[in-house]
Amino acid sequence: MPNILLTGNKQVGKSTIINKIIEDYPGGVCGFKTVMKQTPRRQFFISEFQKSAAIIANSVERTRSYPLPPISSTFDNEGATILKRCFIQSPELIIMDELGLFENRAFYFQKLVHKGLNSDIPILGVLKDKPSRFLNSIRDREDVEIIRVSEENRNQLVKIVMSKLLND
Template sequence: MNNLFLTGKINIGKTTVLNSIKEKLNIDHNMIGGFLTKAFLKNGKVKGFYIQPINYPLEKQPEFEKTVIGYTPDGIKWVGVTDTFEGFGVEILNYCLECPFELIIMDELGFFESKSYIFHQKIHEIIESKKKVLGVIKPQPTIFMNSIRNRKDVIIVEITKENRDYISTKLYNKIR
């Protein structure tokens, strides 16, 4: 199985487990592509999230504003930035398809990209490729996330307090 996605509650350790599996796979860092989702703060509070590519040429990376995928204007309601997914997100995914990467990291897929249909298509193209995919997917149901969950070529594993300390070894054996 080439496509493994982790899910679970906020701060349960999904990215930690992902990184542990990645290390166990022992793939040269230069053969890993994809993206990470990172938070940005303002006055000590999470104000939004941006997409950070993995092994993507620095000269092709846009200014910070064009990497923002979601933000909260009022600290309550969250707004997804479809243009970032359809622009920079699709560029990252196309680069992953063009390059000889052995592993594609997608940390993480969620609800911000719900209306980013070209981005959805590219995610599915990568899943259908021969490349290994290791990702994180939010547990909330959306049409897009359910389209990934319902694929027969994808394994979804919930990370919990009870399994997070040992699950990476078990999952490594499924994806290697």
């Protein structure tokens, strides 16, 4: 089964591609997404599709941007719960949008990500374009295809990725 991870610059359309694929995907989909919300301070959340969100990182004050202190326990608790639920449901596709630097110390979550990649269920996700031990461990896998998204190719990638997922 294909494991396809999109990478590229910020705001180039990686999550938009995933959302469009989910809309037309013929089988069951399970997984998570991370989103940023600008409240009085910048906060990042992990969210199961259409479910509640849990904070994974937040800035100390609105004017500070990086580095944001990650909350690893959120991945090891809420993130792990989402992935374990996916393994039980056994959907036709698991979404991991996005795998990044906040997970560097969430070792249980990392283990479950690799369990997903080892499974017979295809993974579609986003891999942050930064080096880290965790992200590199995913890049080094032979069963992962990494596709770089750019402004030039993003409009064609929905069809290309969908075809790969459906083995057309």
